[in-house]
Amino acid sequence: MANASRRDFIKCGLLAGAGFCLVPRLTYGASKLEKTTQTAPEGYFTLGKVKGRHLLLTPDRDPFFSLGINHIDPASLRYPENLDIWKRKYGGSTIRWIQESVAPNLQSWGFNTVGWVQEVTVKQWQHSRPFTVDEYRALNMPYCHLLPFIESHQWEKHTVHFDFRSKDWQEWCDYVARSHCAALAEEPNLIGYFYSDCPVWVHERPQNKWRGPIFDSERLKSEAGKKELKELATLYYKTTHDAIRRYDKHHLILGDRYEANAPLPMEVVNAALPYVDVLSFQDFNDPVKHLAEWHKKTGKPVLLADAAGVRVKSDGFYKPNNGSWYSETLHALRKNPGCVGFHLCGAYQRNKARRRGLLDELENPDQEHVEQMTAANQAITNWIKTQF
Template structure:
């Protein structure tokens, strides 16, 4: 007791009464904060029916995830929480991985420390492309890359033949491998089917998917056959097709041999060609989402299908086709404000809740080039923190939004990762040191988003 009193007196003398008060207040604040959330990170203030798995529900006009224990849940996630970090081709290794190998000695210890930090900063979900070692420690999502594994290429923008039996076979193999073993896991929030597929003209290609399907090989490829069947059914005769498209194709067989169907410069022909392209896009999208849904549900009837992570745009025909096959619509957006009108349309058309699955802010005071990667850089770390608070606060005022996932855990190498990106997206540096100003603001904001979302 005497030793304890001496220690207390020494502590009081060193820090003063103000320091003691601050310390006690901080401890009380942290205790109160942790008391707001359950073991899954759900909000203890409100509870619905517990099913043992994550689900979605509209409560008093506001959409939420519901965690396995029945608590209202906003998915506050971080992408690419990876022990491996970003491999740098110029260096031949991942700087982040080298640093954490030396710091922690094992991936298991890294995972425990990382989840502790994420919880301290108010996050409750492991986002896409993250290490499996984290999945037993915190609610998590899985990105299945179904289209990507069946022939899509994110960088080039190529799209798979969704009408091919091979496509269905690949999806079933993916679901059997990734979904079946997880079907009873309460920590799994759900599955993303893909990331940023190209649904039409964008930065990767000016072409529509109808044009791509015309070029499919071999000549009897199921996707090309589906396209020709679509055009035959719509126009009945090749003469009617030629009139509508402003072409002079002698017969349907010759149409299959065309190398291109260019847009007309203007007028009714251009409108008709665009209408056909969009209507065929709707058919492609419906087949894609239906095939993904059926493969996942065959092997896992319990978990959510979280959408396809649109790359900042979502063509109307695709959105119209997806509603019955997903539980949540996911959208990536690197603007300084949430794309409120787009998110509202996504929700209205599909009748499903939405979430932002990539957003971030990078600062020039980080020492990184920030010349490659989405989003415009801001001057300082304070600007990153300010923009995070502004973005998330606005997002959580939308009654149909159920979460947000930051991109990404660690900074990218200055020399560039596989696609050249070299930006200050991280919550931590390559050394695993936190960007303190940002993470402390995230802690403050993440701790109050449920009240904002509930309109309190």
């Protein structure tokens, strides 16, 4: 331990809450660092090849498979009927709620990552706000952060598309990066940045049919159209990448969270490959199959960034997550040598818009499914510890 720096011990203390950094590691083992978009990855999460498998590596270079949960917001504790809980237990403080409820529960359930905190609180509207830097520090465990470069999510119905060729687009990207990345650039618990949630590159949904997709799929019937989409997507990914790297040299770029069950032209993916470190997907249909296909096509690490199986209760209103589906899916993802994690489309606590969560509005856990998820998470954690 004689060569361990003071920073190593400080960093280890920050990460100890996630259960993977109890003492500083001074040896690197059999891991091989991968080439990433990071220009200064030392002391931060990065990617490695371990025994032929892609894995995240912690700041101390321990192999890490991201077991995340998405959508963490105290909205249901602010309903009129529950407001007394919010005031009495947490003093109206989000930081106290994170420290006393969120972090302890996630760790006891075996999750080691917060995938994306923002939550739907009113259907088809924008999600709730992200955590602040202080709230992430209160969490004291690894997390990912979404950068709002575009609001072209397939579920969002209000926002027009940007012109990626315009000066306004460049200025907006720089504003987003300096607003978010400048504040997070030296945070060791940050894994990396997502972009849009299910961007509508060439598809649309009924609620946003008025604006159409970013690019008209009919134009892909010609070589000129394919070339134009590749050029447009390259502008998008290069501009966002460059904006991030002006303010943050350290963290991974996790890119758009593509909808795996919607059309996704290779022109878009090929444009992204030089400017992102991971291909991220939402998939509520067949994530094991689709992630294996995308890794095989590209050779890129893949992340199941948003997925869930849902069981419908008899009353039909609340629809809890399916713990057995989660367990089976997580186990199957082990067979994909490119998969670096699985983030459950939670939520942490159900509300009247999402209508599912591992806790109900009174903070009672969905015990059956939570126990199944906890066992599955522990199995993956043990697998990483013993095999890598």
